[in-house]
Amino acid sequence: MDRLIVAVSERALPADDCVRHLADAGFGTFEFFSFPTWDDAEPLLFERSVSLIIMDVSVEGTSEAVAMLKNDDMFSHVPTLAVIAESDAASIERVSEIGFDAWIPVKAVDAAETLLPVALRPLIAGFQRVASLLQKTSELQEAGIKDFILLDLIKDYIPKTIWDIAQQFAHEQKIAIPEEEMDLTIVFADLKGFTPMTQHMAPREVIQTLNSVFAVASRIVYEFDGDIDKFLGDAFFAVFSDATRAVKAMVRLQLELAEMNDTRRTEGLPTVEFRIGMHSGPVIRGNVGGNHRFDNTLIGDTVNTASRLEALAPPGGIMISEETRARVGTPLPSTTMQRVPIRGRDEEITVYSLPPRRNTKPNDATT
CATH class of the missing domain: 3.40.50.2300 (Response regulator)
Structure with a gap:
């Protein structure tokens, strides 16, 4: 025409x-x-x-x-x-x-x-x-x-905190994200025994299982105003500005994962359990890398200690440091206090083991 x-x-x-x-x-x-x-x-x-x-x-x-x-x-x-x-x-x-x-x-x-x-x-x-x-x-x-x-694609691959900072700096026409000191509650969560389990799974099954678990973890972390800084294979590293909400989030996660495992058992699938470690204190957010690739991440003893506590936590349980417990605004449910050695520290530290309770309502997990 x-x-x-x-x-x-x-x-x-x-x-x-x-x-x-x-x-x-x-x-x-x-x-x-x-x-x-x-x-x-x-x-x-x-x-x-x-x-x-x-x-x-x-x-x-x-x-x-x-x-x-x-x-x-x-x-x-x-x-x-x-x-x-x-x-x-x-x-x-x-x-x-x-x-x-x-x-x-x-x-x-x-x-x-x-x-x-x-x-x-x-x-x-x-x-x-x-x-x-x-x-x-x-x-x-x-x-x-x-x-x-x-x-929109990149947004889903970086921490929300970094995305928000980058948007602010772009609006202000700044071209670099500076280092920043802050006080946070750090969470490390690792799936117990997941690596041996994957020996009998196809690669696609491994990804599907991880995504089904991490989908629950992500939803809960962001629901309680946290941010997932990194996924580390079968583990994740999350940050919270509020220790009380951090503890509530992790208790909720363990409860929902226990319910997910009930379904997995009926379907003949292996169960998955997180070991979780939490510590609060000062950290520094800084840029690490070279000219072609940077990672903006959190560094400091607080991060290292949270990682060490995760390794000490029982499957399905949560290990909380004294510093995190002191910042929680409500009484914790039944906990077991103990002194434990931490690699990289000269003295033992006080920690609290917080096992999940199946009959606890998620919103009342720390009341």
Whole structure:
């Protein structure tokens, strides 16, 4: 189907010559329709796909018509070309204010047949400028969509904390994330005996099992305002700013995992159990890596101690340091206090073993 040019002008426009010279200029075949008023032309815009709209600025209602075109998603991409009486600065400024994409002087329309090839050059040039503008706009839109998809993909692969910081710094036009000292509760959770279990599983089954467990862990961590800093094979490393919510989250996780294991047993599947260690204290968030790859991570004795406590926790249980227990705002359920040696420390530390209770409601886990 031929492309469509719609003109709105009280003067007769050389339609055939316009179409011919556009074709000669390499724009392909067009149909040309001319109307004396915008009201006459408007119905055709809803019936056919329009490639170019030419409007005489002297026609009543031109400004309103262009405003409608530019604000309507159906027509905002269609180039608009103004026919002006004089190509002086004031006239050109006016058509720009109205919102036209390009302009052509009326004398080019009134030119004699012998001058048409020359006279229509502004029209062709205007059409080329508009086409170039639309192409650039399309490329920018496509690039914007790709960037949006890329960012949406990346967002799921980095900690929420880092994403939020990066967004803030990008808004402030800062190009580096600085080191930051903070006080946090660190959680390490590792699936007990998972590696030997995978010897009898296909790789796809391993991923499916991990994802089913980590889906529960992720949901609970974020529900209690935490953030998963890393997945480490069959383990994860999470952070909380509130120790009470951190403990509640991990008790909830152990309870839900116990319920999941009931289902897995009935289906003849092996059970999965987390060992969890928790410690609270000062850490530093910093950038680690080289020029081509950085990791923004948490470093410090608090992180190391939480990892050591996870190794001491029983399967299905939670090992909490004295520092974390002191920050919990509500009494903990029955715990076992003990002194344990920690690799890298000269003295033993006080820890509390918190086994999950199947009859405890998740929201009341620390009450």
